[in-house]
Amino acid sequence: MNTKHYPSWPDRLPKTLTVPGTTVYDNLLVSAKRYPDKVAVHYYGASYTYTDLFLEVEGLAGFLEHSFNVRKGDRVMLYMQNAPQYIISLFAILRVGAVVVPINPMNKEAELEFCINDCGIKAGIVGQEIYENVQGLKAKTTLESILVAAYSDYLPDREIFTDLPDAVIAPAKSHSDVKWRVALAEARVPSEYTGKQGDMAFLPYTSGTTGMPKGCVHTHYSYQANIFGGIHASNAANSAVHLSALPFFHVTGVMACLLAPLTIGASIVILTRWNRQHALEMIDRYKCTNWVCISTMLVDFLGNPHIQDYDISSLRAISGGGAALPEAVGKRLHEWLGLQYFEGYGLTETIAQTHFNPPQAPKLQCLGIPAFDVDSRVIDPVTLQELGIEEVGEIIINGPQVFQGYYNRPQETAEAFVELDGKRFFRTGDMGRIDEDGYFFMVDRIKRMxxxxxxxxxxxxxxxxxxxxxxxxxxxxxxxxxxxxxxxxxxxxxxxxxxxxxxxxxxxxxxxxxxxxxxxxxxxxxxxxxxxxxxxxxxxxxxxxxxxxxxxxxx
Structure with missing residues (x-):
């Protein structure tokens, strides 16, 4: 196992974690029991407790089971922007033992058609602003049932924030499919929960060198590995307030901005769409302490000419990935707020982080060091021989968060892995190097990404x-x-x-x-x-x- 990074490992943390034997749904169940009256979600001035969330999850799960006939193992499309309904839908799908298929809300009809047919989706939960991309697909795909959500259903009674996106403020519209409020009004009770750690739970889609999207099979186990790994690595607390501006369909968004905070009983502040002014107002109003973002978001945020007019001193941790943060921006952030931007690395196939920068010694424009129980190495992509310090090769990963394989694609799954020292490593297709301290750096990509x-x-x-x-x-x-x-x-x-x-x-x-x-x-x-x-x-x-x-x- 690669242990070059051990001297840089945070002193307060063990190098290994035991993945819980419970499921992702159990995380919400436990938080609702522990913190029933605590606010779980803030949404443009409205607030919802853990009890509120749990009851609506149960009601939606009952509807999916009894009205849409969703059964254990069925794939259910989740196609919407950030909103309370996204959270409720995700946990309701898991509650009936089905599989969450998160779809990018920017995808158009042709892209949706491929994914629906590829994994045999029969039911979908859709934001009404993108409903037009889906409504014609029943006739030419496996899709049979659609539930449509209007985000305005969860806004406060009076306007608190101005200039909200049209998609957020639009009232529920008339159409031929089922409206969100109608579904919940049925008040159906779901069957007893029987989910297991090894059940397939999520099927996020990624693309490959062939250009066709592929479903990444993830179990509750792989998700739990990174949920709890992220919680421990970030030293998270249930008193934290997270600004959740990354899209929930994205692996980093769902893990760092939704699942991890709700697992520990923290509060999240949801932005349906990125808006630097709204982000500024939310941090000030709700005293946000944690923010996981992408570098372009942070650059835009710091460029807001009104930033000095608001109190954002509550921020205690800013981190992210997706693209390297320019060094000059990182220095500005540190000089102004005294905060380091912690970068990490992960993929859809590993459901977010496999590497993170240790808080006591982060490096800018760096992927970080391997996370809990992750064995990551750099190999020659042709000979598959392991390379040494500062030698450039392909990054490979073995760890509990690595996916099972690509859905119904045995050949591409086989090509995505390599065996080394008796272990099965995922070939990332990313070219990188390891420095003398065991930190990983991106150099290039084998894939044309x-x-x-x-x-x-x-x-x-x-x-x-x-x-x-x-x-x-x-x-x-x-x-x-x-x-x-x-x-x-x-x-x-x-x-x-x-x-x-x-x-x-x-x-x-x-x-x-x-x-x-x-x-x-x-x-x-x-x-x-x-x-x-x-x-x-x-x-x-x-x-x-x-x-x-x-x-x-x-x-």
Missing amino acids: INASGFNVWPSEVESYLFKHPDIQQACVIGVPDPVRGENVKAFVVLHPESEGNVTEEEIIAWAKEQMAVYKYPRLVEFRTSLPTTASGKILWRQLQNEEAEKSKSL
Whole structure:
């Protein structure tokens, strides 16, 4: 086992943890018994206790079981933005022994259609502002039942915060599917809970080098490993108040901003959408102590010209991942609030953190050291031989939070793992190095993954959509540096001869925006008469990447 990081391990922590034998649903059950009258959720001025949450989870679980006929092992789509309904839905799905399939609310109809059919989803819980992306899918997918949630159902009686998103304030609309309040009004009682630690509980989707999304099979065990690992690593307390602004569909958002705080009986303050002014007001109003974010969020927050007008001195811990925090921003944060930004590393396949920066000795722009019971190494991606200090290779991970495999994809699951010293390691596809202190650093990616504002964008998936455009003959997508988003999506496009001069780059961008999630579509398009290829016709995407890198250096 790699132990190079042991000298940097926090003195107060053991290096190993016992994963609870209980389930993720049990976490809420215990918190509701321990802290029945404590506020669990603040939502734009409204507050809900642990008892409030628990009772609504039970009611929704009864509805799913008796009205939607959801059974143990069934996959249920959870497709909405951050709101109290997201939390209630997640635990209600687990309460009936079903599997939560969290879907990015920015995904469009074609992306939803693939995921629904891929894992055989029969029921979905959907935010009403994105309901139009789902309502036509019953006829061409396995989807049979839809429950629609209006976030305004959980707002306070009087307006406390201004300029709320339209999706938040819109009243419940009429449609042919079941409304949230109607479902809860049925007051159905679910059957006895029979969940076990080894049951499949979550099926988040990720993409791979083929560009097609893949479901990552996670049990209660893998989630519990990181829930409790995160709690101990962050020295979390039940008196904490967490600003929950990261999207809950995302692995970091659901683990650090939802599941971990509610497991210990802390309070969370929900933002449906990121808004730096709302974040500022929430921290001041609710005295938020903890904030897990992505670096682009923090950069935006610190750039708010009104920040000095509010009291944010309650903040005690700011951490995150997804993209490295610029060193200058980290120094500014420390000089102003006396806080270090703690970065970490993880993937959908490991349901968030596998590495974290120790509080007593963090390093900026660093993945950190392996977490509890994690054996992480760097290997040569071709020979699979373990490499030494400062040698660049592929990061591999063995740990309790590693997923079981890709849903119904045995070949791709086999290719995702390698055996070393009798252990099964997940191949991350990320190129990194280990320094003399045992800290891991990202260098490059084997996978053609673009990191745009903390979201993973897979070029081959974007290309597959671009090829549907009637004027496009060839397309190659790469990531280019962007001072705000980290990386931007750029498409090199070859038009059909008859289309040349009849379509503009702007028209391609506008079309792409309608076809895919907002973080995926190309912000930049460059027309070419041809693309560089190998002798066999394979497009040399790395050559285009290098050309763009040279351009950025000369600017």
